[in-house]
Amino acid sequence: MDIILKIKEAGLVGRGGASFPTATKWETVKNAPGDKKYVVCNASEGEPGVKKDLFISKNHAERMVDGMKIALDYLGAETGYIYINPSYYNKLARKLNKLIKDTKIILFKKDHRAGYIGGDESALVNHIEGRRIEPRLRPPYIATNGLWNYPTLVNNVETFYNVSLVSAGEYENKRFITIGGDCPNEGVFYFDENWPIEKILRETNNYPKFKFFVQIGGDASGEVLNSSQFNKPVSGAGSITVYSAIKHKPNDLMRKWAYFFFNESCGQCTPCREGTYRLKEALKKKNIDWQLVYDLLGNLEETSFCGLGLVAAVPFKSYFNNVYKAYD
Amino acid sequence: MIKIKINGKEFFAEEGETVRLVALRNGIDIPGLCDHPDFKPKANCRLCYVEIKGQKKPTRSCTALVEDGMEVTTESERVSKMRNTNLELIFAEHIEKCPTCVWRFECPLLKMADKYKIKLTRFPDRKAGRKTYKFANAVEIDGSQCIDCRSCVDACAMQKIYYLELKGKGIEQEVVPTNDKKKHCILCGQCAVHCPVSAAQEQTHWEAVEKIIKSQKKIVVAQFAPSIRVSIGEDFNMPYGKVMTEHVVAGLKKLGFNYVFDVNFAADLTTVVEAEELLERIKTKGVLPMFTSCCPAWINYVELYRPDLIPNITTSRSPQIHGGGFVKTYWAKKMNINPKDIVVVSIMPCTAKKYEAKRKEMKIGGNFPVDYVLTTREFSFMLKKNEIDLTELQPISADSPFGEYTGGAAIFGGSGGVIESALRTAQFFAFGDNEVCKFQVDFKDVRGLEGVKEAMVDVAGNKLRIAVVNGIGNVKPVLDNLKNYDYVEVMSCPGGCIGGGGQPIPTTPEIRQKRIAALYEIDKSCELRQSFENKGVMEMLDWAKEQGKHTEHKILHTEYKKRK
Numbered sequence: 001m002d003i004i005l006k007i008k009e010a011g012l013v014g015r016g017g018a019s020f021p022t023a024t025k026w027e028t029v030k031n032a033p034g035d036k037k038y039v040v041c042n043a044s045e046g047e048p049g050v051k052k053d054l055f056i057s058k059n060h061a062e063r064m065v066d067g068m069k070i071a072l073d074y075l076g077a078e079t080g081y082i083y084i085n086p087s088y089y090n091k092l093a094r095k096l097n098k099l100i101k102d103t104k105i106i107l108f109k110k111d112h113r114a115g116y117i118g119g120d121e122s123a124l125v126n127h128i129e130g131r132r133i134e135p136r137l138r139p140p141y142i143a144t145n146g147l148w149n150y151p152t153l154v155n156n157v158e159t160f161y162n163v164s165l166v167s168a169g170e171y172e173n174k175r176f177i178t179i180g181g182d183c184p185n186e187g188v189f190y191f192d193e194n195w196p197i198e199k200i201l202r203e204t205n206n207y208p209k210f211k212f213f214v215q216i217g218g219d220a221s222g223e224v225l226n227s228s229q230f231n232k233p234v235s236g237a238g239s240i241t242v243y244s245a246i247k248h249k250p251n252d253l254m255r256k257w258a259y260f261f262f263n264e265s266c267g268q269c270t271p272c273r274e275g276t277y278r279l280k281e282a283l284k285k286k287n288i289d290w291q292l293v294y295d296l297l298g299n300l301e302e303t304s305f306c307g308l309g310l311v312a313a314v315p316f317k318s319y320f321n322n323v324y325k326a327y328d
Numbered sequence: 329m330i331k332i333k334i335n336g337k338e339f340f341a342e343e344g345e346t347v348r349l350v351a352l353r354n355g356i357d358i359p360g361l362c363d364h365p366d367f368k369p370k371a372n373c374r375l376c377y378v379e380i381k382g383q384k385k386p387t388r389s390c391t392a393l394v395e396d397g398m399e400v401t402t403e404s405e406r407v408s409k410m411r412n413t414n415l416e417l418i419f420a421e422h423i424e425k426c427p428t429c430v431w432r433f434e435c436p437l438l439k440m441a442d443k444y445k446i447k448l449t450r451f452p453d454r455k456a457g458r459k460t461y462k463f464a465n466a467v468e469i470d471g472s473q474c475i476d477c478r479s480c481v482d483a484c485a486m487q488k489i490y491y492l493e494l495k496g497k498g499i500e501q502e503v504v505p506t507n508d509k510k511k512h513c514i515l516c517g518q519c520a521v522h523c524p525v526s527a528a529q530e531q532t533h534w535e536a537v538e539k540i541i542k543s544q545k546k547i548v549v550a551q552f553a554p555s556i557r558v559s560i561g562e563d564f565n566m567p568y569g570k571v572m573t574e575h576v577v578a579g580l581k582k583l584g585f586n587y588v589f590d591v592n593f594a595a596d597l598t599t600v601v602e603a604e605e606l607l608e609r610i611k612t613k614g615v616l617p618m619f620t621s622c623c624p625a626w627i628n629y630v631e632l633y634r635p636d637l638i639p640n641i642t643t644s645r646s647p648q649i650h651g652g653g654f655v656k657t658y659w660a661k662k663m664n665i666n667p668k669d670i671v672v673v674s675i676m677p678c679t680a681k682k683y684e685a686k687r688k689e690m691k692i693g694g695n696f697p698v699d700y701v702l703t704t705r706e707f708s709f710m711l712k713k714n715e716i717d718l719t720e721l722q723p724i725s726a727d728s729p730f731g732e733y734t735g736g737a738a739i740f741g742g743s744g745g746v747i748e749s750a751l752r753t754a755q756f757f758a759f760g761d762n763e764v765c766k767f768q769v770d771f772k773d774v775r776g777l778e779g780v781k782e783a784m785v786d787v788a789g790n791k792l793r794i795a796v797v798n799g800i801g802n803v804k805p806v807l808d809n810l811k812n813y814d815y816v817e818v819m820s821c822p823g824g825c826i827g828g829g830g831q832p833i834p835t836t837p838e839i840r841q842k843r844i845a846a847l848y849e850i851d852k853s854c855e856l857r858q859s860f861e862n863k864g865v866m867e868m869l870d871w872a873k874e875q876g877k878h879t880e881h882k883i884l885h886t887e888y889k890k891r892k
Contacts, residue, residue, distance in 0.1 A: 113497075132494060133497075134497075137368075137369065137370065137371050137391065262498065262499075263498070264498075265497070265498040265499075266497050266498065267476065267496070267497045267498045267499065267500070267501035268372050269371075269372045269373075269374055270372065270373055270374045270375075270414045270417050270418055270476075271374055271413070271414055271417070273476065273498060273499055273501065274414075274417035274418070274420070274421065274451075274499070275413075275417060276498075277454070277498070277499045278417065278420075278451055295409075295413055296413070298409070298413075299409075299410060299413040299414065302385070302386075302406075302409075302410050303374040303377070303410050303413075303414060304374075305371065305372065305374070
């Protein structure tokens with residue numbers, strides 16, 4: 001059976017966080033006109049609290065590279081890039097370079113200044129091209145107009161890993177989950193993708209005895225849930241972070257998130273460049289102007305240029321709704 | 329043809345047009361600061377949201393393409409919330425310097441604050457510590473007023489100069505001059521004419537000019553460029569391309585200038601000088617192709633980037649320098665005024681003219697021909713500041729003897745105009761009076777707004793190969809193929825001076841088209857269309873000759889040198 005049918009049958013979705021159907025993306029790139037095509041493996045992993053791409057590139061690099069090769073073959077692509085987080089590069093470059101020797105694949109070390117935004121597929125394409133590291137205006141999309149304006153397939157490390165499994169007939173609908181925070185057994189685990197949060201925490205002996213809440217899909221942009229909401233599976237980038245409700249003061253957490261988004265903003269659009277800065281400043285105050293905070297968050301999710309800004313309100317709003325209100 | 333509805337009203341649109349473009353064309357105001365028809369949409373200001381029927385979320389009208397049957401609403405509670413929050417954020421980036429800002433009467437920030445009833449001060453200003461980058465004595469970028477729309481960077485890239493760059497990320501982002509020593513600013517001012525908030529702007533002379541007029545100690549002479557008469561009206565609610573020649577004179581008189589001269593006169597003079605040089609070069613097999621020199625940003629370009637081409641540039645001075653030079657020599661003598669007591673102020677569509685005026689080699693007998701240069705925007709600001717409505721003034725003709733002009737001079741302000749004028753005169757000089765039928769007046773091949781225009785023109789048996797470069801960004805292919813040409817005009821700004829860096833904002837392709845069309849209308853309506861027919865010009869040139877070779881050369885010609 002040809003690979004695209006296998007991917008479709010397995011129902012693979014992107015593991016970078018957006019869960020876009022993999023087969024659709026592959027076919028878009030395949031069908032896009034262009035004398036050259038490119039493949040990029042996104043190992044940027046700029047979201048704090050998520051370490052699964054590091055885990056895979058360390059322990060299953062062969063699979064990741066195999067998935068890329070399958071994509072290169074399928075598309076007849078010119079070159080593949082592994083766009084890798086600089087600290088991962090320092091750990092893994094030797095091994096990875098050995099693996100990709102005599103292939104069409106090149107290891108591209110992400111600039112340490114590229115940060116969170118470097119993981120956006122259009123920012124990453126700009127980076128590889130040597131342009132300013134910030135998202136592009138879309139459409140046109142990267143699938144049709146990516147690297148040097150050629151059709152470009154950008155997939156996450158785990159997506160390529162899954163493609164390799166699918167190709168070998170070994171895919172079992174599992175996903176990698178990073179568990180961290182206030183829990184004893186931190187690490188990266190591999191479970192059925194439908195396992196609910198509670199089951200995962202219990203299975204790994206991480207279910208706390210104290211009052212707590214979790215953030216899933218990343219410590220910055222992830223959604224915050226309370227213990228009555230643990231019966232659903234992990235969405236977004238695969239991570240669960242446990243927070244002790246006593247240890248984490250609400251304003252400190254919000255300040256931390258605000259600072260993160262402020263610090264990572266590329267500066268391109270008003271709501272993110274200015275909004276995250278004003279949000280950070282507003283939360284610094286002793287008497288916080290909550291109406292202002294709310295306006296700025298709403299504006300981020302309504303008018304931001306790229307995903308970073310659009311999701312910036314998620315932790316705050318879910319925290320308000322699921323934790324702040326539920327526990328007070 | 330597509331039909332769309334905006335706020336319940338039906339409008340025609342072309343495929344590929346954006347909603348915002350169609351709205352603006354039909355007088356429906358959708359706010360926006362970062363898009364400009366000269367550039368690809370950047371969609372970074374996030375102000376131009378509209379509701380489109382059938383879409384869940386408001387959409388940016390600067391990127392939304394029209395579709396047949398589309399129904400657009402420009403206001404809703406959600407739209408106004410999105411727009412107003414972003415406006416408040418943008419206001420806090422821009423430190424208001426309204427009292428001395430030449431852009432105060434046109435400022436979109438003030439207009440929007442007023443229209444949407446938004447406080448300018450919800451957030452404290454954050455850019456107080458930002459630097460002002462000055463580019464020679466002509467252009468500057470004041471970082472404390474910048475709203476990060478990046479249009480200046482786009483403008484610099486459109487010119488293929490790439491002098492302006494973005495530095496830093498997040499709120500540290502800043503437009504800065506490049507560190508690359510191989511790149512130089514040519515002072516064209518396209519950054520300024522594309523800046524919505526006057527952060528990129530001219531280095532102003534209006535304060536100094538105002539002071540001198542007030543002091544009443546000098547004879548203050550204004551001379552205004554060919555192109556500003558067709559653009560200044562825009563700042564006074566006149567339609568694009570409205571010819572305002574005599575209103576301009578009246579406005580300048582009202583501001584207190586003692587004499588007002590028309591640079592069109594000097595443009596006729598420049599034409600004759602340049603045409604003679606062209607014929608001389610052809611006759612003596614001198615350096616060809618010959619380049620025009622009227623555009624000071626182009627001169628900067630040659631001196632900074634291609635000094636090897638200096639011998640190709642006509643040594644003829646530009647119209648403003650010719651005009652000022654004759655004012656301080658011929659006219660001063662005639663009027664019995666000490667040239668030191670005359671102050672010449674040019675009203676120009678241009679920022680680079682400020683630099684040209686202060687070139688040391690322009691001095692005649694220790695005096696600069698031109699003392700100050702005001703842009704069209706500065707002129708319009710001075711009028712508004714003094715509550716002078718140009719349209720209400722009684723029209724007045726420019727003062728003699730620098731008041732007369734031919735159609736050849738009138739078209740100087742548009743791309744192709746200088747070369748067309750020079751060709752009209754050169755052909756006549758070459759063929760002579762007897763062969764009237766052999767020369768033409770209209771050279772349509774050199775007109776229009778394409779990047780490079782080419783023509784073949786017969787000048788007394790010599791087939792001259794002509795090129796016209798419209799916008800310095802288009803100059804490379806011509807410079808790469810110099811052997812193919814004998815005479816080349818280069819205007820750095822798109823459309824020529826009518827699209828100059830000192831012109832009213834906005835300046836768009838459509839507006840340039842209308843301004844340039846107005847220039848050709850003036851040309852057509854002139855009784856005399858060839859510069860040599862301007863009797864005053866020929867008289868002055870004779871006078872210059874009588875002053876001896878040295879003085880004549882000083883007044884008529886200049887020199888260039890390699891820089892950096």
